[in-house]
Structure formats: structure tokens, C-alpha cells
Amino acid sequence: MPKHALLFFHWSSQYKQHQHSLKSYCTVVQILVRANLLIDAQALLESAVSKNPNPGSSIKLVSETLLSTYESSAADPRVFDVLVQTCLKLRFLDQAFDSCCYFGDHGITLSLLSFNRMLHVAQRSNRSNLAWKVYEKMLENRVYPNQASVETMVNLLCKEGSLQRMLGLSDRIHGKRCAPVVLVNMALVLWMFEEDRIEQGFILLRRMLQKNLILDDIMSSLIIFAYCKTGQFDDAKTAYDEMRNRGCGSNVFVYTCFIRARADMGLIEEALRLFDEMHSIGLKLYDETYNCLIESCAKAGRLEESLAFYEEMKREGLVLSFSTFSEIVGILCDNGEVEKADEIFTALSDTGFVPDEAIYCHLINGFGRIDKAQKCISLYHEMQFRGLDIGPHVYAALVRSLSQCGKLKEAEKFMKKMEEKSVVLCQTGQCFSPMR
Incomplete structure (x- = not known):
């Protein structure tokens, strides 16, 4: 019966010169998907999209029509996956994601397979920002990643040059390497925080924790980072106390967040007190901690302390960051420490600093x-x-x-x-x- 509907559709078009409406196309597609004739359904959707002089812009109209015909019949929700996968086949990646969001707004969630294909195409097309949006939407719709999803996102981290940063971050918070899915989810939440979408990041973190997609100490540390980033030091301190009450230990990443927050507020003495506290509880400082202290002390006119931290950093085998040196080089030169600035510059040049x-x-x-x-x-x-x-x-x-x-x-x-x-x-x- 579904095959007959398709044959009649083509016959009426070819021999009777009947111009089918978009609604007719979508109705037949619904029938084909319900009969599990997915290849035929995809071919018909390709035809519907390609009929428009501007196929990319016609996909929104196809999405709307597909939804209206779905709601008026006992159709199969896989039809929406077929449309998104058709978009991907035609290389309309943005339109595929727009359709995904449109369907989601109407209570329809795509399959894991469709999300994975969007992730794969975005990653292969070097559309890093879009890949993170797809991954976020996937978790927001409670579609949780499998091995294929995680492998795609790890490949994306490698392309971005972010994987080493995530590995280092997990070491500083958790003390040892974490599963790849945890690294990917850390990167997603940090990306959201960088876009100042703090509350959405918090919601996603708690959902991840419920599904064992992130570790408790990492979730708490990222929440503290976000509060410090936005200047909410009291909230950060409350989150830290709650973290400790749940049995999570202190870590160097959280302390560095607190030090940077205090330094940014001009409270250098408080930042130095936290630095001494780190030492006293046996936490091993890392490059970001030193960079923060060197930069903050220099800006506050405390050049001796800034240079002392630099010397200590060198003894630990750590390297000053480009951004920190860029910040302090003018301060050093303006205060008669140009030879020291040149010495640091020479040392950095030996490490590939440009x-x-x-x-x-x-x-x-x-x-x-x-x-x-x-x-x-x-x-x-x-x-x-x-x-x-x-x-x-x-x-x-x-x-x-x-x-x-x-x-x-x-x-x-x-x-x-x-x-x-x-x-x-x-x-x-x-x-x-x-x-x-």
C-alpha cells in the first residue's frame, strides 16, 4: 500500500502533469516512514528540498509542513530524523541544526543517531562552534552520548588543541586522569561559561552528575570557577564549603580561582594569604597560579614580589604565559626593570614564544x-x-x-x-x- 501511494504520486506528476504541493510531498513521506521505507522517504524529501531555487531556505518550510502533517496523522516520529539526515546528506549543516531546534521547541527529540551524524559532519567540516552547540542541544534534550559521540568530540578537542588543557585541568581537580566523556563535558561547560551562559551551565552540570557523566569534585570546581569569573566571591565560598561537606578535597584549581578573584578585586594581601595557605596544605602550584600572582603583583606596583614569584616559577620548571608577559612587560620597562623584562623575553623565546x-x-x-x-x-x-x-x-x-x-x-x-x-x-x- 505505501509503495502504491509513492507510485501514484510519481505517476500523477509525470503523466498527468500534476504539480504536487509541499503538503502532498510531506504526507507521502509520512506514509513511507511509517512503512519503514526510509530510503524512499529520504529521496522524496531531497526532491522536495531541491525543487526550490534556494534549497537551503526551503528546509524551514519543509520542517513546518512535516510537523503539521505529523500532527494531523498517526505518523512515525522517525520522519524528523529522516529530514535532518537528508539535510546532512545535502551538506546543509546549519539548516539541519535549525530543524533540530525547531522540532525540539515542539516537543520532538531526534534520535542519538541523528545527533551523532550532526556532530560528525560538524567536526569534519571544521565547524567547531556548531559542534559544541549540537552537543549541548543533545544533552539539553536528554539524549546522552555513546562511544561514537565521545570519540567525535575528543577528535574535535584534538583539532582545537584543547585536549591537553582538559587533561591538565582534570589532573589539577581530580588528581588523576578521567574518562574521555568527562573531559568532553568539562570542555562543553567551560565553553558555555566563556559565553557567559552561567545558569545554563549549572543546569547542565547537575544533569550530567545525575547521569554519571561528570565527577562531583569536577562539577563543584567548575561552579566555583564560574562564580569567581563573575565576581560572586561569597557564592563561590559557599559552593566550596558545600563541596568540602560532601567529602571532596581541596584542589589547586579552586585555590587558583580564589586567588585570581581576590587579585582582580585589588585584594593582593588576601590573594597572597591564599597562596600561603596552598603551600601549608601541600598543594603543588601550577603555571596558572604563578601567572596570576606575577601579573597581579606587577599591576599593584609590587614588582619585587612579582619578580620573586617569577624566579620561583622558573625553579619549578614552569614557563610564564604569553598573556602574562604581555601584561607585565610595559610595567617592568616603565619602572626601570627593562633588563629583567629582556631576560624574561629571552627565556621565553627559547621555548618558542613569538x-x-x-x-x-x-x-x-x-x-x-x-x-x-x-x-x-x-x-x-x-x-x-x-x-x-x-x-x-x-x-x-x-x-x-x-x-x-x-x-x-x-x-x-x-x-x-x-x-x-x-x-x-x-x-x-x-x-x-x-x-x-
């Missing part, structure tokens, strides 16, 4: 203040050797520093180069004024 123009400007200005003209010129040649684009700001720093050192001929040479660079930028609509 400086930017702003860092070179700070160093050139710093060496100009202590009358080391040759060092300024050496930094310029170093930029050339590295193949870095030397912009007008660098030339302005060289002119200013060499003039301070009394090297007026050299300053004039760089002034000409700066003028040439400015002319080029003005011709491309990016005018530069060294007086800015």
Missing part, C-alpha cells in the same frame, strides 16, 4: 630610557630576522628612544622609514599618527 609589536615597542622604549641605543637597534634587527611586520609604532619608539640617547642620525634614518610606512598605510586607508 612576541608581538607591542612587546618590542615596550622593550625599545625601556632601553631608550637607560641610554642603550645599540640594544634598541638590535631589537629592530631581531624583528627583521624573525620576519615580523615592522609597523609605524615600532619606528616611532625607535625615533623616540634613539633621540633620547643622543643618536640623532640614527633617529633621522628611522624617521624616514616611519614616514614611508605611514604613506603606505594612508594609501590603504590605515593612516598612522606617531602622536597618538
Whole structure:
């Protein structure tokens, strides 16, 4: 009977020149899916989508019509999976996800197979952000990952370069390696927190815990991280107390969150007290803890303590981060510690650190203040050797520093180069004024 319906549909179209409506297409698709003729149903949906001059935009209309014909008949919910999988086959990934959300809003949840296919296509298409949205929607709809889902998301973490970060985070919180699904779920929640979707992240974390998709200490630590990130220190402290009452031990990640929160509020003494407390209970500090303290002390004008933390960090075999050095290099140079800044810069360069123009400007200005003209010129040649684009700001720093050192001929040479660079930028609509 379903086959007869399909034959009649095609016959009336070919021999009677009947123009079928979208509702007719969707009605026949419903009949075919109910009869388990999924390949025929998919072929008919492809035809319905492709009839429109803009197939991508027609999928929304197909979704709406499919839903209306579903509600008016005793149809099979697999029809919605067939549509989403048809979209994926036609490479309409965004439309497949939009349809998934549309059906979800109407109380219809896709199968795990459909979610896995969306994840796979998004990952293979380098659509990282969309893959995380699909994975979040999957958990939100209470469709829980299987091995295929987790393998796809682990591959995504590898592509993003985030897997090592998640492994390190699990070590710092839990003290040992966790199952891949836990790493993936940690990454999802952190991604949500980075987008400031804190409450949604909390809801998902608690749902994950109920399904053993995350560990209690990791869930609590991520909640504390979110509270600290948003400046809710009292809530973070309450969450920490609850965590301890449930038998979870202290960990270095949580302490680092507290230290950063206090430092960001300008409470350096409180941050240092927490640092001493970490030491006293035997927690081993990691690079993020030191980076936070080095940066915070430097910003507060406590350069001696900042440099002392840097030396301690070096002894522990840890490396200063690019972002921290970028923050403190100007402070060091402005306070006469340019040689120390240069020493740190050299040590970082040996680890593959690639400086930017702003860092070179700070160093050139710093060496100009202590009358080391040759060092300024050496930094310029170093930029050339590295193949870095030397912009007008660098030339302005060289002119200013060499003039301070009394090297007026050299300053004039760089002034000409700066003028040439400015002319080029003005011709491309990016005018530069060294007086800015």
C-alpha cells in the first residue's frame, strides 16, 4: 500500500502533469516512514528540498509542513530524523541544526543517531562552534552520548588543541586522569561559561552528575570557577564549603580561582594569604597560579614580589604565559626593570614564544630610557630576522628612544622609514599618527 501511494504520486506528476504541493510531498513521506521505507522517504524529501531555487531556505518550510502533517496523522516520529539526515546528506549543516531546534521547541527529540551524524559532519567540516552547540542541544534534550559521540568530540578537542588543557585541568581537580566523556563535558561547560551562559551551565552540570557523566569534585570546581569569573566571591565560598561537606578535597584549581578573584578585586594581601595557605596544605602550584600572582603583583606596583614569584616559577620548571608577559612587560620597562623584562623575553623565546609589536615597542622604549641605543637597534634587527611586520609604532619608539640617547642620525634614518610606512598605510586607508 505505501509503495502504491509513492507510485501514484510519481505517476500523477509525470503523466498527468500534476504539480504536487509541499503538503502532498510531506504526507507521502509520512506514509513511507511509517512503512519503514526510509530510503524512499529520504529521496522524496531531497526532491522536495531541491525543487526550490534556494534549497537551503526551503528546509524551514519543509520542517513546518512535516510537523503539521505529523500532527494531523498517526505518523512515525522517525520522519524528523529522516529530514535532518537528508539535510546532512545535502551538506546543509546549519539548516539541519535549525530543524533540530525547531522540532525540539515542539516537543520532538531526534534520535542519538541523528545527533551523532550532526556532530560528525560538524567536526569534519571544521565547524567547531556548531559542534559544541549540537552537543549541548543533545544533552539539553536528554539524549546522552555513546562511544561514537565521545570519540567525535575528543577528535574535535584534538583539532582545537584543547585536549591537553582538559587533561591538565582534570589532573589539577581530580588528581588523576578521567574518562574521555568527562573531559568532553568539562570542555562543553567551560565553553558555555566563556559565553557567559552561567545558569545554563549549572543546569547542565547537575544533569550530567545525575547521569554519571561528570565527577562531583569536577562539577563543584567548575561552579566555583564560574562564580569567581563573575565576581560572586561569597557564592563561590559557599559552593566550596558545600563541596568540602560532601567529602571532596581541596584542589589547586579552586585555590587558583580564589586567588585570581581576590587579585582582580585589588585584594593582593588576601590573594597572597591564599597562596600561603596552598603551600601549608601541600598543594603543588601550577603555571596558572604563578601567572596570576606575577601579573597581579606587577599591576599593584609590587614588582619585587612579582619578580620573586617569577624566579620561583622558573625553579619549578614552569614557563610564564604569553598573556602574562604581555601584561607585565610595559610595567617592568616603565619602572626601570627593562633588563629583567629582556631576560624574561629571552627565556621565553627559547621555548618558542613569538612576541608581538607591542612587546618590542615596550622593550625599545625601556632601553631608550637607560641610554642603550645599540640594544634598541638590535631589537629592530631581531624583528627583521624573525620576519615580523615592522609597523609605524615600532619606528616611532625607535625615533623616540634613539633621540633620547643622543643618536640623532640614527633617529633621522628611522624617521624616514616611519614616514614611508605611514604613506603606505594612508594609501590603504590605515593612516598612522606617531602622536597618538
